[in-house]
Amino acid sequence: xxxxxxxxxxxxxxxxxxxxxxxxxxxxxxxxxxxxxxxxxxxxxxxxxxxxxxxxxxxxxxxxxxxxxxxxxxxxxxxxxxxxxxxxxxxxxxxxxxxxxxxxxxxxxxxxxxxxxxxxxxxxxxxxxxxxxxxxxxxxxxxxxxxxxxxxxxxxxxxxxxxxxxxxxxxxxxxxxxxxxxxxxxxxxxxxxxxxxxxxxxxxxxxxxxxxxxxxxxxxxxxxxxxxxxxxxxxxxxxxxxxxxxxxxxxxxxxxxxxxxxxxxxxxxxxxxxxxxxxxxxxxxxxxxxxxxxxxxxxxxxxxxxxxxxxxxxxxxxxxxx
Numbered sequence: 001x002x003x004x005x006x007x008x009x010x011x012x013x014x015x016x017x018x019x020x021x022x023x024x025x026x027x028x029x030x031x032x033x034x035x036x037x038x039x040x041x042x043x044x045x046x047x048x049x050x051x052x053x054x055x056x057x058x059x060x061x062x063x064x065x066x067x068x069x070x071x072x073x074x075x076x077x078x079x080x081x082x083x084x085x086x087x088x089x090x091x092x093x094x095x096x097x098x099x100x101x102x103x104x105x106x107x108x109x110x111x112x113x114x115x116x117x118x119x120x121x122x123x124x125x126x127x128x129x130x131x132x133x134x135x136x137x138x139x140x141x142x143x144x145x146x147x148x149x150x151x152x153x154x155x156x157x158x159x160x161x162x163x164x165x166x167x168x169x170x171x172x173x174x175x176x177x178x179x180x181x182x183x184x185x186x187x188x189x190x191x192x193x194x195x196x197x198x199x200x201x202x203x204x205x206x207x208x209x210x211x212x213x214x215x216x217x218x219x220x221x222x223x224x225x226x227x228x229x230x231x232x233x234x235x236x237x238x239x240x241x242x243x244x245x246x247x248x249x250x251x252x253x254x255x256x257x258x259x260x261x262x263x264x265x266x267x268x269x270x271x272x273x274x275x276x277x278x279x280x281x282x283x284x285x286x287x288x289x290x291x292x293x294x295x296x297x298x299x300x301x302x303x304x305x306x307x308x309x310x311x312x313x314x315x316x317x318x319x320x321x322x
Contacts, residue, residue, distance in 0.1 A: 004080055012083040013063050017052045020064030024086045045071065106179040108164055109144040109151060118143035118150040121169045125204060125313055126304040128211040131220065135207075140186065149173065152203040154184040154229070154246075157253045163229060165203060176229070183249040187226035195258040197224040199247060199277075201231060201265055205300040209263060212304055224257065226250050231269065234276035243280050251285060259288050263300060266293035 018037060021029040032038045036048040044056040052067060053060035059070050068079035115136060122132050135141035140153045144166065154163030162184035164177035176182075186203040188210070190196075200206040206227045210220040226246065234241035251257055262277055264270040270293065278289040294303035297312065305312050 004077060008084060009080055011087075012065050012080045015064045015083055015087075016050055016062060017064045017067045018047050018050075020067070020083065020086075021047075042071070104162075104179045104181050106161055106164060106181070107177055108153075108161065109147075109149070109166065109177060111151075112143040112145040112148060115141070115143040117148045117169050121150060122204070122207065124310070125208070125301055126211060126308050126310050127204070127207045128214055130214065131207050131210050135188075140188070147173075151177075152186040152227075154180075154186045156184050165229065167204070180229070182229040183245045185227055185229035185246040187224070187246075187250065188221065189254070190224045191219070191221040193256060194223045195256055196261065197226060197250065197254070197257045197259070198261045198263055200225070200227045200263050200300065201270065202299070202301075203227045205263070205265075208299075208301040208304040212300070212307070215307070224250075224254065232264075232273040232277065233269070234273060238276055238279050241276055241280060243277060243284070247277070247281075251287075257287065259290070262289065262291045264291075264293065265299045267298055270299075 018029075021037075021039070028040050030038050030040050030043070032046065034048075036046055038047065039045050042054060042056070045052060045054040051060065051062055054071060061067065061070065064083055065079055068074045068082060069076060072079075074082065118141065119129075119132050119136075123129060132141065135152075139159070139161065140155065142151050142153075143149070144151050147166075147168070149166040149168050152165045152167070153161045154165075156162050163180040163182060163186070165180070165186060166173070166175050166177060168174065186206065188206070198206075198209065200209065206225045210225060213220040213222075228244050229246055232244050247260075260281060262274040264274045274291045274293070278291060281287055281289050294300045297303040297306050302312050304310075
């Protein structure tokens with residue numbers, strides 16, 4: 001057996017199978033789907049994320065060297081010489097293995113034993129106790145410890161928390177919990193299937209609108225309510241803008257929706273956002289879109305407070321997260 005220096009063997013081991021086949025045996029490579037390939041000779045041999053496995057034989061590995069020895073049944077020295085000989089003639093173009101997208105893990109802040117501060121804070125802003133109790137009982141709202149922030153929870157359709165927005169009590173602090181998925185912002189589906197979705201900028205605006213519906217003697221859960229995970233800022237060119245991901249997800253989860261009412265802020269940013277969303281929605285979905293800013297005040301909480309004779313809460317744009 002000819003002698004092969006250890007450093008040459010290590011160099012040969014560095015080459016992954018996908019790079020080897022792409023560089024030296026492209027006719028043998030078949031795209032199976034996504035980031036997965038198989039070989040033309042063995043369709044049960046799958047290559048993905050820097051590894052390969054020959055499922056029908058129950059063997060696998062990482063390197064091209066493993067493949068040549070285990071699958072092609074080459075002697076060790078011949079396999080090393082084959083790889084290094086090819087490299088000497090034509091250096092390979094390495095294809096980095098795609099990074100796996102790890103699912104976000106939502107890190108919820110610790111809950112306080114009771115939500116007294118959060119409840120009173122929201123009630124001072126005009127929110128009806130019945131709506132607050134509903135949100136607490138369904139896991140959509142709680143008070144954090146030790147900072148005593150109001151925590152608004154966004155859930156997926158099965159009720160699992162996927163997003164959390166924290167709002168300071170007596171401070172301008174606003175922030176999202178680590179691992180929050182903005183596809184699932186704070187929302188309340190209709191109690192009975194409804195084809196109408198009302199869209200708001202914030203959770204407080206959503207609850208304010210629900211409170212006004214209750215004040216008007218209406219069932220505040222007769223229609224779908226969804227808040228955006230922050231201010232929607234479209235690009236200067238409308239055609240280059242994307243719809244808010246929370247809205248896209250909601251329409252996917254509730255495909256029966258045929259009417260969308262945009263109840264965003266009554267200021268320049270809110271009007272631009274509403275106009276952009278309407279343009280994009282009508283082009284991409286079979287829905288009717290109506291723009292309904294609050295009849296008075298900047299947002300729906302202002303409108304509710306003016307109606308109830310309560311002081312309007314003034315906040316800065318956004319403060320640094322804790």
